[in-house]
Amino acid sequence: MSEIQWEEGHYVLPRKEAVRFRRAVIQAYNERIQWLAKQVTWAVNSVLVSEHMQADSWQDSVLEALRPLQLSAYEMDRLTDYFPYSLGLRGYRPRVPLQKEIPRWTTINRPRISLGSPYYYVGVDSEARILEWQVHANENAVTDAHADWFAQQVFKALYQVQWTRKSGGYCWGGSNTPTTTYCAHHLGPLGDSAPFSAEQ
Known part of the structure; x- marks a missing residue:
């Protein structure tokens, strides 16, 4: 059964943990994008060797070659955003991604990083030592967001933080079946000072 779900909140990171947390998130993101680029390269090459491939079926063929990876809807959206030419989405013959086209987060002169999508938002500010998390209200949005590989890496790094006094935080969540608001x-x-930690 589907339901409209949302979630949002923030965490204050300990001073000694903020930079380490940010680096872990950046490394996870960069490694995953490189991996996705390699999968796209393989898919494109497998399509181009077909002697009977028609131009109007390039896009479907590349996406079909990627299907066994069982990527989340979020990652499929990232692929179409990052590698439109490689996937043949602009009417061009598919080609392998160029290194300069592969997005990359860097630790240089960027105290704040963020990843936004129509589904969820992650923001890390290492100067303010804050992690922001927001899942926009949509059908099964929270369930899908937490199933996304990158979101899982963010929370994996978050659960490894050594919390100190005046650090931590919590996220609110809600749904419409029935209408509830709770500490997610x-x-x-x-986080221990959250106003409530169970559905009401």
Whole structure:
């Protein structure tokens, strides 16, 4: 049964943990995008060797070659955003991604990083030591967001943080079946002060 779900909140990171957390998130993102680029390269090459491939079926053929990876809807959206020419989405013959086309987060002179999508938003500010998390209200949005590989890496790094006094936080969540608002998850001393931690 589908339901409209949403989730949002933020976490204050300990001073000694903020930079390490940010680096872990950046590394996970960059490694995953490189891996996705390799999968796209393989898919494109497998399509181009077909002697009977028609131009109007390039896009479907490349996406079909990627299907066994069972990528989340979020990652499929990233692929079409990052590699439109490689996937043949602009009416061009598919080609392998160029290194300069592969997006990359960097630790240089960027204290704040963010990843936005129509589904969820992650923001990390290492100067303010804050992680922001928001899942926009939509059908099964929270379930789908937490099933996304990158979101899982963010929370994996978050659960490895060594919390100290005046650090931590919590996220509100909600759904419409029935209409509820609750503390979705909380960590650290500040998380322990969440107004409530169960459905009401």
